Amino acid sequence: MFTVAKPSSPPAIPRDLFAAIADLKQELNAIVLAHYYQEPDIQDIADYIGDSLGLSRQAAETDAEVIVFAGVHFMAETAKILNPHKLVLLPDLEAGCSLADSCPPAEFAQFKAAHPDHIVISYINCTAEIKAMSDIICTSSNAVKIVQQIPADQPIIFAPDKNLGRYVMEQTGRDLLLWQGSCIVHETFSEKRIIDLKVQNPTAEIIAHPECETPVLSHADFIGSTTALLKYTQTSASDTFIVATEPGIIHQMQKDCPSKTYIPAPSTSNCACNECPYMRLNTLEKLYLAMKHKTPEIILPEATSIAALKPIQRMLEMS
Ligand code: 13P
Ligand code: SF4
Numbered sequence: 034m035f036t037v038a039k040p041s042s043p044p045a046i047p048r049d050l051f052a053a054i055a056d057l058k059q060e061l062n063a064i065v066l067a068h069y070y071q072e073p074d075i076q077d078i079a080d081y082i083g084d085s086l087g088l089s090r091q092a093a094e095t096d097a098e099v100i101v102f103a104g105v106h107f108m109a110e111t112a113k114i115l116n117p118h119k120l121v122l123l124p125d126l127e128a129g130c131s132l133a134d135s136c137p138p139a140e141f142a143q144f145k146a147a148h149p150d151h152i153v154i155s156y157i158n159c160t161a162e163i164k165a166m167s168d169i170i171c172t173s174s175n176a177v178k179i180v181q182q183i184p185a186d187q188p189i190i191f192a193p194d195k196n197l198g199r200y201v202m203e204q205t206g207r208d209l210l211l212w213q214g215s216c217i218v219h220e221t222f223s224e225k226r227i228i229d230l231k232v233q234n235p236t237a238e239i240i241a242h243p244e245c246e247t248p249v250l251s252h253a254d255f256i257g258s259t260t261a262l263l264k265y266t267q268t269s270a271s272d273t274f275i276v277a278t279e280p281g282i283i284h285q286m287q288k289d290c291p292s293k294t295y296i297p298a299p300s301t302s303n304c305a306c307n308e309c310p311y312m313r314l315n316t317l318e319k320l321y322l323a324m325k326h327k328t329p330e331i332i333l334p335e336a337t338s339i340a341a342l343k344p345i346q347r348m349l350e351m352s
Pocket of ligand 2: 105129130131132133158216217218219244279309310311312
């Protein structure tokens, strides 16, 4: 005699997810923070959409009891470090980041130990463990400004993004010791195909995120964080842009200036590799379920969280 396990029924998803999420926001006293690379529906229900710096500022300032973070793990982790006693939800815990993964804590600890006279400035796209080993955190919108504030004779390790690091070296004239990490999305853009697009659209401006490689950046009319790219499309006299960053941001560009044309920069092959596979793991359904069941939540060891808070606070003070 044996029993057959009943197949578990899929979770009930309301028909009007927008209304259901709005109700849950009220019920939980929750704020939804979303990065520009999230799918359009998530951007549209968010209370705040921004780049990593803007999202960190919002997380530091909010008085909501629950933070629902529609972004990737390191971003939600930063919100948790800033709010250790609040519930921070991430719709899909697998939403990681190739750049954060390119800097394993044990190897980085050895690298740091080999250069004891250096201070460590880490790009926010890193794990809480790397933040805990850093002196200052930066984002793509304040990296140049932060490095410029460090005395000229102070050696600096810059981690984990070698492309952003190289860009900061060019902008500041400083010699940085670079950790050799990178982002799979921003390294996928094809310089040749971007030039072909420019030839076909001669009035278009090329705008790029500093995580792109130097050959792509060398063709850019403007380089900046996601927020800076968005602002640039609003203020530039140009009406066409070749956008060398994750194409999720084009949703806001179209909403803000619908009469302009935005062409996603192509990747080296005909794949959708310019879409961040981690950001795209979050969906509106998963966001609803996370709020409904108050899980999955970000949990961090207390010692790591305390050690990681200081360099984030320094960034917020310096930017
Ligand atoms: P921003 O801080 O410019 O939004 O960049 C975050 C990111 O992950 C880019 O890939
Ligand atoms: Fe990380 Fe790159 Fe995705 Fe940004 S686009 S979250 S750096 S993998």
